[in-house]
Amino acid sequence: MIDEALREISRGCAEIIDNERVEKLLKNYFEEGKTYTVKAGFDPTAPDLHLGHTVLLQKLATFQKYGGRVQFLIGSFTATIGDPTGKNATRKVLSKEDIIKNIKSYTTQAFKILDESKTEIVYNDDWLGQMSAADMITLASNLTVARMLERDDFSKRFKSNTPIATSEFMYPLLQGYDSVYLKSDIEIGGTDQKFNLLMGRQLQKAYDIKKQQAVLMMPILEGLDGVAKMSKSLGNYIGVADEANDMFGKVLSISDELMWRYFELLSDKSLDEIARLKEGVANNTLHPKKVKEDLAIEITTRFHDEKAAQNAKAEFEKVHAKNQIPTDIELFSCDGDIWIAKALVDCNIEPSTSQARRDIKQGGVKINQEKVFDDKLQLSTGEYLLQVGKRKFAKLKVN
């Protein structure tokens, strides 16, 4: 039992620090029914979760299966500083109102994966906001500047003459102090959080918490480009709240290489089964597209439902494999004749008339399925199906 739980917990993990502690906690749970706390922090800097976040959430859900009580920490205080991790510039600081707004959509999305009854939502504003200047100084004395500058992200910024705000130095300390306050047994986060996560252990020791938290790190999920970390600001993400069609399409657009990564970190399939699929693709008994489709179905089903996922698949085939037009196309209308470039801009499928003209000249624009090359074309009364590239569509009714 314990072994099975351990295996499931360590699946996909990049690193576990203090594995013994994890084992002990599990043992206590299975033998005496004792629960334990698992902390994970989330910065409400963006209102929407994406699959990168769900890697952590799924891991938390696994812990919940085996006696873990999740401390879902909203960094309501720390968000006002901005986590410097992995950033090469000081992050923009959020206003209180933005944060509150973000939290709500954040948690509803999270509970698509987490068991709400085993989750406690905590805000670090509650304790960090109470700290006095003296408390801060005491906290800060736990860390030297030299150590801080050892951090890769800071040292890079330092070397490249990118500014580092002093407040950013406080970030790891505050995150670590959260673990002190919450007396967390385990904390999980991305590998890029290692420094911050370990700070929790160090501070728990400094503040005389008997047991230091175990730390479990998950790999960072690459975004759709397969290179950079999935993030909203880079636009390479699949959002939890994405429409089924988008979600399906986005998964299918990832490279074959990246697909295995997504399988490992996002799929519920067993590692054995994934290995089998991989082998099948390698020896040509399985078509990679088929395998990717299954993954897309699985992920889409998780956030929508089976039916929506199947519809998305059918829609996708229709639009892309058979080159037909999608079912739902946004309809626009205008009065009087309209210049084609202007029409494309008005329908939000081109950013500027200049860009529209360029695309037209390059054969990237279709009207009613026919390529157009005349960038001076006027559309007179009637209904038109406008298309830019492969995936931007709009219907326009000219009155």
Next chain:
RNA sequence: GGUGGGAUAGUCAAGUGGCCAACGACGGCAGACUGUAAAUCUGCUCCCUAUGGGUUCAGAGGUUCGACUCCUCUUCCCACCA
């Protein structure tokens, strides 16, 4: 506090009086090829109904026929010294 260096398009980064809407790289968009994949190749990449016009090189002034380039002030960043 002192001294010196810097700020250029989405990002990095050339340009040091007219040849500059500004080299190049990356990113992005479109086309070809495909499995809407990847890789590759080609074109484009400030805005504007455009062989032309407009607004750009941190901000404000100035010198000049002409400024991203020179001068002054301001803001921000960096380095060294204190």
